[in-house]
Amino acid sequence: MTLIATQSLTKTYGNQVTALSDLTVTVEPGIVGLVGANGAGKSTFIKIMLGLLGPSGGQARVLGLDPTVDGHEVRTRVGYMPEHDCLPPDLSAAEFVTHMGRMSGLPRTTARERASETLRHVGLYEERYRQIGGYSTGMKQRVKLAQALVHDPDLLLLDEPTNGLDPAGRDAMLALIERIGTEFGISVLVCSHLLGEVERICDALVAIEGGRLLRSAQLSDMTTVTEVLSIEVSEGTEELAARLTEAGLSVRAEGQLLLVPLVDDTTYDLILTAVAELDLPLHRLDQRRHRVAELFATEPTEPTEPAEPAEPADLADAGTTTGGLQ
Amino acid sequence: MTTLDAQPAARPTGVIHDIGYQRYSGPRLGRRHIVGALFLHGLRAAFGLGRTAKAKIFPWLVVGVVGVVAVVLTAVRAQTGEVVLRYAEFPEVLTILIIFFCAIVAPELASRDLHSGVMPLYFARPLHRADYALARLASLVCATFLLLAGPITVMFVGAAFTVGEVGLVWDEFGSYLGALAYVVVHAVVFGAVALLISSLIRRRAIAAGAIVGAFMLTTPVVVVLTLMPNATANQLAGLASPVSLVSGLGDWVFESTGEAGIGGYGPLYAIVAVALVTGCVLLLLARYRKVASK
Numbered sequence: 001m002t003l004i005a006t007q008s009l010t011k012t013y014g015n016q017v018t019a020l021s022d023l024t025v026t027v028e029p030g031i032v033g034l035v036g037a038n039g040a041g042k043s044t045f046i047k048i049m050l051g052l053l054g055p056s057g058g059q060a061r062v063l064g065l066d067p068t069v070d071g072h073e074v075r076t077r078v079g080y081m082p083e084h085d086c087l088p089p090d091l092s093a094a095e096f097v098t099h100m101g102r103m104s105g106l107p108r109t110t111a112r113e114r115a116s117e118t119l120r121h122v123g124l125y126e127e128r129y130r131q132i133g134g135y136s137t138g139m140k141q142r143v144k145l146a147q148a149l150v151h152d153p154d155l156l157l158l159d160e161p162t163n164g165l166d167p168a169g170r171d172a173m174l175a176l177i178e179r180i181g182t183e184f185g186i187s188v189l190v191c192s193h194l195l196g197e198v199e200r201i202c203d204a205l206v207a208i209e210g211g212r213l214l215r216s217a218q219l220s221d222m223t224t225v226t227e228v229l230s231i232e233v234s235e236g237t238e239e240l241a242a243r244l245t246e247a248g249l250s251v252r253a254e255g256q257l258l259l260v261p262l263v264d265d266t267t268y269d270l271i272l273t274a275v276a277e278l279d280l281p282l283h284r285l286d287q288r289r290h291r292v293a294e295l296f297a298t299e300p301t302e303p304t305e306p307a308e309p310a311e312p313a314d315l316a317d318a319g320t321t322t323g324g325l326q
Numbered sequence: 327m328t329t330l331d332a333q334p335a336a337r338p339t340g341v342i343h344d345i346g347y348q349r350y351s352g353p354r355l356g357r358r359h360i361v362g363a364l365f366l367h368g369l370r371a372a373f374g375l376g377r378t379a380k381a382k383i384f385p386w387l388v389v390g391v392v393g394v395v396a397v398v399l400t401a402v403r404a405q406t407g408e409v410v411l412r413y414a415e416f417p418e419v420l421t422i423l424i425i426f427f428c429a430i431v432a433p434e435l436a437s438r439d440l441h442s443g444v445m446p447l448y449f450a451r452p453l454h455r456a457d458y459a460l461a462r463l464a465s466l467v468c469a470t471f472l473l474l475a476g477p478i479t480v481m482f483v484g485a486a487f488t489v490g491e492v493g494l495v496w497d498e499f500g501s502y503l504g505a506l507a508y509v510v511v512h513a514v515v516f517g518a519v520a521l522l523i524s525s526l527i528r529r530r531a532i533a534a535g536a537i538v539g540a541f542m543l544t545t546p547v548v549v550v551l552t553l554m555p556n557a558t559a560n561q562l563a564g565l566a567s568p569v570s571l572v573s574g575l576g577d578w579v580f581e582s583t584g585e586a587g588i589g590g591y592g593p594l595y596a597i598v599a600v601a602l603v604t605g606c607v608l609l610l611l612a613r614y615r616k617v618a619s620k
Binding site: 050052053072075076078079080082084085086087088089090091095099100102103104105106107108110114117121131147151152180183184185 | 346347348349350352353354355356357359360363364367376377378381438439442443444446447448449450451452453454618619
């Protein structure tokens with residue numbers, strides 16, 4: 001089943017402001033990143049998905065339903081975590097999430113059970129009986145996530161879930177979202193203005209800019225071909241780069257890091273040998289996905305897809321992968 | 327979850343198993359139930375139930391004062407047989423307490439949600455924005471009704487044991503029911519005005535002040551109009567304030583003769599009251615339409 005499908009979706013406020021413009025995108029279930037700068041139209045997109053805003057033009061379907069017609073049904077099956085602060089300070093997390101569960105149509109006892117279950121899953125235990133006003137930002141974000149999850153939705157819409165978190169908190173939140181998407185079996189749409197953040201956990205990415213679709217791509221396809229090893233040594237970076245190039249690897253420098261495409265296991269051996277022979281202090285050697293930013297930025301050499309008429313002309317750099325472009 | 331396929335039975339007893347996330351396949355109640363739950367939640371919140379001790383102080387202070395008044399009146403009647411205050415006069419005498427109660431509860435129901443930014447969470451749920459506004463109004467009206475109906479019931483029960491004769495008890499019952507209807511009018515008018523005001527103001531304290539102000543500051547206008555040397559102006563003076571509007575209605579219904587201060591304008595008072603409530607509700611719905619679109 002298609003998770004979200006839009007067809008020439010357009011939203012204008014008044015006469016002047018265009019939030020979304022001719023957006024056509026298809027998203028399959030999984031963890032989907034919706035990336036764009038502030039004001040790119042991410043929040044408007046979410047509100048249309050929830051049926052809270054009517055589109056000025058075009059169509060949208062969420063979980064196979066039209067949110068403008070069946071908004072009620074859509075909102076029963078979708079959980080929404082807003083970007084801004086949305087928690088009453090003088091309630092405990094347990095009470096608040098229970099109430100929100102009831103507001104989604106859960107019977108009283110079920111709401112209470114599911115509230116404490118959900119709070120446990122997001123990592124709040126005994127603290128859940130304390131007033132939310134005394135929580136740290138990280139705990140508040142977890143409560144916000146829990147209230148979106150309490151009624152067991154089929155789709156979670158998360159608007160900037162890592163906002164205001166420190167690096168450790170970000171990692172924890174992203175790990176949690178990844179668990180929701182994989183273990184819990186709930187599809188997630190994560191909005192973020194930080195591409196580097198969501199690319200780590202997403203199966204697919206949708207990038208929008210100024211209300212237009214920049215690119216939509218399935219990440220699982222590209223990771224197999226674009227896995228890279230990043231190497232960090234505290235000195236002798238140039239020497240190592242030269243040595244690796246000699247060994248037949250295509251080395252690219254990125255700041256203090258050297259990036260080497262991972263061909264097979266021998267790549268590791270080559271690198272380790274080179275480091276050992278040069279007697280360099282190796283800081284880090286890890287495998288990572290190709291930075292999606294590069295995929296979005298660089299012009300691919302050969303388009304593997306025929307250009308689609310719906311695609312904006314200036315963005316007709318069809319992906320190296322099977323895109324979600326309609 | 328990995329522990330799902332590991333057989334829990336094979337593990338040592340006394341271990342809490344993390345059985346992982348459970349999907350929910352049970353019933354999901356419809357919109358009617360959700361609105362009902364919100365109404366009940368609001369009604370409990372009005373009296374600070376399920377809230378901190380601090381949230382209980384003010385509503386229960388008002389309830390206490392109203393209750394004491396009722397108990398004293400009942401006791402006086404039981405001892406001396408003298409009716410100090412008729413049932414229908416009870417809400418009029420305690421108007422100031424009703425205003426305080428609305429000023430305490432309405433911001434608790436409306437301003438609090440606006441201030442904490444929780445509204446998008448409601449609107450992202452099956453609840454319709456009009457459902458939210460009307461459920462909140464129903465909670466406030468019902469709480470105000472209970473505030474007055476409880477003590478009046480105490481007075482009636484006390485009186486029923488005092489008068490002794492069955493026929494007189496029926497008379498009492500009739501005026502008791504009339505008073506309850508009058509209490510409903512009070513609750514609806516005061517509740518609609520108070521909730522509208524607090525839905526416009528995000529800070530609770532300011533909203534409470536504005537509600538008291540709206541009811542109190544219109545009183546001098548009424549006083550000035552009643553002092554005018556013009557009988558019509560005097561009789562229409564009550565329309566200038568929700569408080570005197572409601573008491574004017576009471577005069578029309580409960581004062582049988584023309585001695586009441588509103589002359590023959592009773593129906594006009596009724597129309598204005600209905601128009602006031604309707605206007606407040608429409609503005610309230612418009613207000614939440616705006617809140618939802620943000």
